[in-house]
Amino acid sequence: MPDVGGAPAQTAPKMSELKTHNHLLDDRAALDAAWEADGYWFFRDVLDREAVGRLRAVFTDELERQGVIEPVGEASTEGSVRYNGASLEDYPFRMEPIARLAPWRSFVAQPKIEAFFTRLLGDKPFWVPTVEYRVTPPTEDPSRARLDAIHQDGPYSPGIPFRICWIPLAEIDADVGGLTLAEGLTDRINRHPLDKGSNTAIPVEDIPADRWRRATYRAGDVLLMHLWTPHSGLSNLSDRFRMSMDHRVMSVADRCPLVGDVAAISEEYVKVRSQGRDTLLSIDPDTYVRNNVGQKLSGRGIMDFFHVGDPVIVAYEGDRASVVRPPH
Numbered sequence: 270m271p272d273v274g275g276a277p278a279q280t281a282p283k284m285s286e287l288k289t290h291n292h293l294l295d296d297r298a299a300l301d302a303a304w305e306a307d308g309y310w311f312f313r314d315v316l317d318r319e320a321v322g323r324l325r326a327v328f329t330d331e332l333e334r335q336g337v338i339e340p341v342g343e344a345s346t347e348g349s350v351r352y353n354g355a356s357l358e359d360y361p362f363r364m365e366p367i368a369r370l371a372p373w374r375s376f377v378a379q380p381k382i383e384a385f386f387t388r389l390l391g392d393k394p395f396w397v398p399t400v401e402y403r404v405t406p407p408t409e410d411p412s413r414a415r416l417d418a419i420h421q422d423g424p425y426s427p428g429i430p431f432r433i434c435w436i437p438l439a440e441i442d443a444d445v446g447g448l449t450l451a452e453g454l455t456d457r458i459n460r461h462p463l464d465k466g467s468n469t470a471i472p473v474e475d476i477p478a479d480r481w482r483r484a485t486y487r488a489g490d491v492l493l494m495h496l497w498t499p500h501s502g503l504s505n506l507s508d509r510f511r512m513s514m515d516h517r518v519m520s521v522a523d524r525c526p527l528v529g530d531v532a533a534i535s536e537e538y539v540k541v542r543s544q545g546r547d548t549l550l551s552i553d554p555d556t557y558v559r560n561n562v563g564q565k566l567s568g569r570g571i572m573d574f575f576h577v578g579d580p581v582i583v584a585y586e587g588d589r590a591s592v593v594r595p596p597h
Contacts (some may be wrong), residue, residue: 281415282478282500287311287492287504297391308455308498311380311387314489316436317381321488325438326360327372328404328512335360338510348437352407364402368597372402373516397431397517397582398528398596405446405511408504415459416449416501419471423496424459425563428584428591429526431517433494437512438487438512445511446503448492451480455495468563471499486513493518526584534575539593541583550583550590558593 280370290310291297304310329350332338337355376382377396386394422433441447454460459472476499483503486492494500505511519525530545552558558566560574575581575593584592 271429277509282473282481285479286483287450287482287484288452289313290381291315294388300389304454304495307452308495309450309452310493311484312389312491314487316489316491317379317385317387318489318496320329320376320379321436321438324372324376324514325488325512327367327370328402328438331364332366332404332510334366341498350512351508352510357406357409359417359596360406363597364404365597367402367404368400371398371400373514376514377516386518390518392520392522395521395523395525397519397526398580399426399431399517399582399594401515402517403511403513405502405505407508407510411504411506413504415446415504416473417504417546419473419476419499419501421460421471421492421499424461425468425557426496426584426592426594427557427558428518428524428586429517429582430496430523431519432517433496433498433500434518435492435494436514436516437488437490437492438514439488441486441511442507443485444484444505444507445509446505446507447482447483447486447511447513448500449481449503450494450498450500451476452482452498453480454499455497456562457476457497458498467566470501476533506577524584526582528596529580529581531575531577531579531581532571532575535538536571539575539581539583539590541581548583548585550585552590552593556590556593558590559595561595561597 290303291312293303329341337352338350339353411474435448460475462469488589508572527541527543527548529541532547538549538551540547558571560566564576580596581597582594583590
């Protein structure tokens with residue numbers, strides 16, 4: 270994830286409403302055209318709400334365990350989960366406890382969820398296990414930059430043609446924040462200021478102010494984004510936790526990456542053990558070997574971060590790795 274950057278809250282760009290693309294379902298040519306023109310697909314109320322509710326319960330269980338909300342019990346969390354003011358000193362902002370449970374696996378395996386994505390993609394989905402579980406508390410500083418970190422995913426995962434899949438788990442209104450994107454910016458241009466480091470956020474002034482879009486998101490909605498669409502989270506100005514899941518989806522017919530464990534690694538190669546088979550791939554200066562915050566690694570830094578047995582995702586062309594990254 271890029272370093273935090275953006276405009277001060279009082280000068281954050283005006284955000285118009287996202288388009289909805291429900292009417293394009295089952296029209297492959299129209300979906301593809303909208304993808305390139307808009308840089309996203311936004312669908313209202315297409316995911317099974319019972320499946321979303323079961324996933325949301327994993328999040329609220331962890332919030333209860335952290336002691337930052339009052340017990341939910343049978344109460345609805347569709348609209349909000351209010352912060353009770355408890356200390357956030359030890360709060361797991363990257364939600365490692367949920368990541369260890371990997372609830373995405375059972376979620377995407379549910380028949381109604383799989384059926385929707387199969388219908389959308391026109392093929393069986395392949396889920397790249399790059400998942401972030403977002404449970405964002407209210408900001409402690411309402412005057413801070415409203416845009417968390419404007420970034421594109423394309424520069425960070427060369428060779429993995431996935432679609433970013435963002436799923437809200439409860440209502441996310443303008444105060445709660447959620448996700449905003451720059452509509453129509455799908456050019457394969459790396460907009461990050463590389464002179465300041467590979468994971469530096471895109472300056473807000475580099476994005477046309479009239480391109481920003483968001484919506485009031487609800488359980489059952491799903492937003493998919495183009496790899497090169499600039500986007501950002503918005504700070505949470507409410508009294509509620511924001512709950513969502515970021516995932517990455519492809520068609521099985523796409524050039525899917527290897528998903529497995531590191532069998533061996535050096536500055537010049539990586540051996541991946543996937544489905545009982547070892548694959549040896551070369552690493553060169555153009556390979557994006559990255560850590561869990563998007564920083565590009567080289568030299569000894571590769572072995573300092575990756576170790577034999579670590580889970581890994583590797584995209585490749587021929588016998589060369591184009592990206593080597595951890596799942597989370």
